Amino acid sequence: MLRLSTLALLACSVPALAQEINVYSHRQPELIQPLVDAFTAETGIAVNVAFVDKGMAERLVAEGDRSPADLVLTVDIARLLQIAEADVLQPVQSDVLEANIPETLRDPNDLWFGLTSRARIVYAAKDRVQPGEVTTYEDLASDKWKGRICSRSGLSDYNIALLGAVIVHHGEEEATKWAEGLKANLARKPEGGDRDQVKAIAAGECDIAIGNTYYIGQMLADPEQAPAAETVTIVFPTFENGGTHLNISGVAMTKSAPNKENALKFMEWLTSDEAQKIYAETNYEFPVKPGVERSELVKGWGEFTPDTTPLSDIAAARAAALKIMETVNFDG
Template sequence: MDVRKFVGGAVLGAVAFVGTAASAQEVNVYSLRQEFLVEPLFENFTAETGIEVNVIFAEKGLVERIKQEGANSPADILMTVDISRIQQAVDVGVTASVSNDVLSTNIPAHLRDPEGHWFALTQRGRAIYASKERVAEGEISSYEDLADPKWEGKVCTRSGTHVYNVALFASMIAVHGEEKAKEWLEGLKNNLARKPQGNDRGQVKAIKEGECDIAIGNTYYFGKMMDNEEQRPWAEAVNIVFPNQDGRGMSMNISGMSLIRSAPNQENAVKLMEFLAGDVAQQIYAEVNYEYPVKPGVEWAENVESWGTFKADDISLAEIARLTPDAIKMVDEIGYNK
């Protein structure tokens, strides 16, 4: 695990959290988000407040670590992605409820926990990628279309149990009920060109290579591929489709933050949370990873804006989290990954 300290906008290198005593001038963050995504945020926060940000970066295992550390954990804030991963921290009892006017004003109700245990920081849509050569514009326009037999053998997805897909499947349960959602998922499985595999960008590559015509992927990957010389041809081979614009809107997922129950620097932690929900941080955070701000009125990154506007699904993310176990069960029951 990588531990860093951000002071006045400068990275001072690896340090260790010293004890668990609260400091008037620091806050400790456990981050499952990568350093390049959050470093600019913490630098700006320190420059504005003088409060140092100590960060542990890891790809996984931080919720379990906080639970093991118990009341002695130095963690003040957990930053992570995907509603199911955020909800995991709530379910194991390591988060605290926050009632805060700034957070309630800046973050719409469907993008925060009703009890204040988590708050969204950015949004990403679960889009459809369609071949420019083989799929006519408007030929596919909804998640429901993915199960149309006309696309048999032409759809690629990553694993059905990956959290990004599970959130989408949970949203289908929320919209259609479990029985119809299961029928839809079976139809999608029947249309797969290959066994679910790889990541979101790998599905777009498969379209470029002619292995399939349609794929599902998060919106921000389009920007990442366009920035990558090797992967740009993949992105240029597809249209990014915002689904269900005549109905529910595009299914959205989030990155988010939670206050840790045993936070030794709770006051500073809440200050950082307020900052992260503010205009400056929202714009920086959205631009650096091609995501969408959660605070209404904050401008999108220029290249993200060029993809077009869309209607976003406003289903409560708390409802998506509640239905996640049902979605996973449904994936297993139909043998989606086999």
């Protein structure tokens, strides 16, 4: 695996190799290595992954045409939008991608494509929250949850995406009231990540928390965190006029892509039955390709109705969502 600095040197020192792909990834290398290994074994094409935690769009802008990156892998719609707005991506026309990825989970201009989805749901204390007590996202602003909710920062990409969905469903004025109500119901100041909210429930600090589904799978696989995860159940709220909010991990091709043909092969392969199954098993996420089964653990969380709001619409509401979170001082 090439480090980011090594990939940068490649852009200046050597021409692109015919049978390789360079990927900038927001996803931890160990989470995508099974996919890389399977693709290389099948095609003989090497995949060099550089983990870029922050500043991917800025880096691609700075590198310009010299960038060695063929593809970017991101962990949510917000980061895909940031990279697309930086004008460093190129559209990809592919019958395979169109056939395998639902229209609501890809960019209308073919700049980005969802690979897996995850639901933004509620973790609920098994011993303190009754079945059916959690219903809708709108209900989370109800007084009945006063002092009972934990959350990570309102400015986190995942919560901004959820608020963006609220805006699309109800408009900015109602979304502002919802954010104010949610803040009023917090048991403590927002802090930590989604796993920390599960630990807070286990410690009795709150009864419910907002989080992504896959973190429960990751915690259950960790002997140190499994006891906390076992104290909660996953509940799938819906919008009053829709379904359960989904976010995605996604892929996009850079403008500079020196290995465009092989990069497209990898993009298409990532939507194949084999790759979708590997992704689902490794990351406890939902495959985006219709007909590919979830992992046994994920299936055990139950069925739900996904919201059909196009992610491009939710992404377009990001700026308004950020402004609302700052206006209500959600983290204050």
